[in-house]
Amino acid sequence: MKRILVADNQLSHRDLLQRFLSKNNFTVETAATCSHAIELLNSKKFDIIISEYLLPDMEGTAFFEKCRLLAPEVQFIFMSREVNLKCAINLIRKGVHQFLEKPLNPDELLEIIQSCENSSELVQQNSDFKSPSPTPKPTAYQNPDIVYGNSKKAKWMIKQAQKVGNTNFTVLIEGETGTGKESLARLIHQESPRKEKPFVAVDCGSLSREIAGSELFGHEKGAFTGALNSKTGFFEQAEGGTIFLDEIANLPMEIQISLLRALQEKVIRKVGGSKEIPIDVRIIAATNEDLLEKSQEYGFREDLLFRLNEFVLKVPALRERMDDFPLFVEFFLEQTAKELNQPKPKLGEGVMEYFTQYFWPGNIRELRNVIRRCCLFVNRSMEIQVDSLPHRILVNKSEVFDSNPKNYNRSIPQPLRNPEPEDLKTTAARAESQRILEVLKDVQYNKTKAAEVLNIHRKTLYSKLKQINMA
Template identity: 40%
Template sequence: MKLVDALVCVIDDDASIREAVCGLLRSEGLRVETYSSADDFLTRDRAEPPGCLVLDVELPGLSGLQLQRELFRQEPHIPIVFLTGHGDISMSVRAIKAGAFEFLTKPFDPEELLDAVQESLLTREYRGPRTKDQESSLSGEIVGLGHAYRALIKQIAVVAPTDSTVLIQGETGTGKELVAREIHKLSRRKEKPLVRVNCASIPKELYESEFFGHVRGAFTGAVKDRMGRFEAAHGGTLFLDEIGEIPIELQSKLLRALQEKQFERVGDERTRRVDVRVVAATNRDLKAEVAAGRFREDLYYRLNVFPLRVCPLRDRREDIPQLARYFVELIAKEMKCTKPRLTEAGVIRLQEYDWPGNIRELRNVIERATILARGKVLEFDLPTAAAPASVAPVLPAYRLGSQANAEPEFMTEPEIQRRERENLRIVLNKTGWKVGGPSGDAELLGIKPTTLISRIKKMGLSRET
């Protein structure tokens, strides 16, 4: 669903308000249906669900808040923008808590209403209805809608209730720790601790003490007894992050603890038993590490009981819109600032980038853009990168030399100018020559309206050309 194809339903008993909102939204290319009451809306032909509701609070018969509750039982994913002439703060709080997207007072500001509707449509398009798989996720921190996301959630749901060891594999920044937390939260051990050990950050001489603890006087600096991470995680989950970084000479002691569920503190003869569920994560190919002699094969098989692979962000581009929306809301809340606007053009820009730093990099980019936006439109400063294969443009080009000694393809200056002119005409015709404003030509192209106007004049373009 593209935003220009979206259906917006306006429900208000004031005919002048219905007319004004309808005209405003249709001027943006949106399809609009109007209703004078909630009952009229509920009895409509339900062939196509609306992408958004613009809803009055005070209506004859069923009120706006009552309709909101009714729709939430049926279709909780329809965003609602409330309009009211009363400005009742307690009422707006109830509406927002019940899931309203925005609450505006009459007389409304056209730009505010357009922004709210456009953003709510992005919510509808990019979030979509929650699936059963998503609802099984208690934390809500693992975000997505695509095939890779759904497959991962299903695997988590299968393994979490068991006590099996899990090995999470994936590139740096893909969210392996989030997966580990989700497994713990969905397990029978959720009331017990989740203890994380970053295996890459422990000095070699302290590994044994960190894992198993020590007694006073066991070595220089051991001034008192200390509990290790295995013991601290008793009854819960031990998350061994970056497991591939453990020196091979120390891996045998870890293997024994995993196999026998027992260990000794450094300097102590007493054997202690422990009940822990182990979840490990790595950005390395442990099979290759075994082949290279840097990782014990028996430890690998002990860890690899239930492998989970977290895909890199470049392989799940369909999840980028929802992830971006999630981070915009989260970061704005953390910063206690006005939430900036995520545009369709901005989302496309994010999807065209390859994200070598994965989700961690995406969050950093959005946080930087949020700081610079100051509550306005988000603009993303990303390195120039080749577009993904699925959206790579097919351009005619010239080639010099024989096929055997082919040089890189290129275009002549007249060809570049012709392509740029054609591209600009396509965008202008797409929006009906709406140069500025939300979802206007300048926003779609990612440039300033003044720059676009200058280019139009320079190229001699008009509606008739």
């Protein structure tokens, strides 16, 4: 029997909820303040908390965060007569299950409580769920490019992904460039009943307005000039499985409308076709932007956002999980050694110090690329020396970044060692790379905006980022 804690300063509403939930076979306790609710949570186990957002002694977000520290497995439902949309979305991103408007609809409340029971975040103390066993190295999940850490943030992220994988929820994965969003999407797919079916990954950032519809949904013969044959789109290729839409914020508005229909009606229509094709595809989307903010700027459909964020997963940046850093380094050293068919190198004196003082804007992907590059320049003792590190790492951390990543010092950093004289081509390439990094910082790593500011095509930007290991 599920145990529910109801927190509401209005006596009549609190008692009404207690009677209603008790009749529906729930064990219910009540509290009139956040402080009382926290006392109860300290002494008893609850599965769900249903709380008024505007309690007199504590702001709702602070109350939620305190409860989450005490009992991370508890599901949270907020309610209020005045629901601020942005506040509600931010809370759901942090892990709140639902935000309801008063007066509550009894049938809707029961449905939401049922969804809590089936939800990916509900981890019961007596369940058979086993978290990933601690290992001396990060875990690779079938795909050798997938790396997990052992920090608390990493374990919580994996736990959420494994639990939501067993549902058919649409998932929105948020995180900076290079944090491993596609890896997490593959884990969700592998934990689902669809694991034997296709997993189709799509980089929405590389789809131009002209070809996006054809690539995603396919086209009929003669649909446009050059359409000599009919084409099967990514959605049909993923039938029965999962489609992963990376950088979904870059989808053109007209394609967003078609995607919304695919989510709502489970049908697609090929470009140039008149027939609706039923589909059975799970959608996992990823973004490195704030989609709520973009929707308010009319760059992303708000109704599509609410369809996509049925369940939101946040991937922490590498700098937020430095406990995992040595594990990632060891994993990539082993991986690269196998690829190059050579003994595993070790880090020379001072290398780890440079690594840990660097900000890692490209996150795990950037670290992997740096390790791969360094493995080509090991000495006879199979050591990676400081001299083999990329220039961007051979700068003092304080000269490039302060504690806030938004406060980026745009002055060209000076190396800690005297560089060799460079030719004109190398100097120009370095200046170009520096300018690209500056613009990316200015636009919060939105590659579409960066391409516009730099006055180059998006594909050209992707190519240049690959050259500097930032793609």
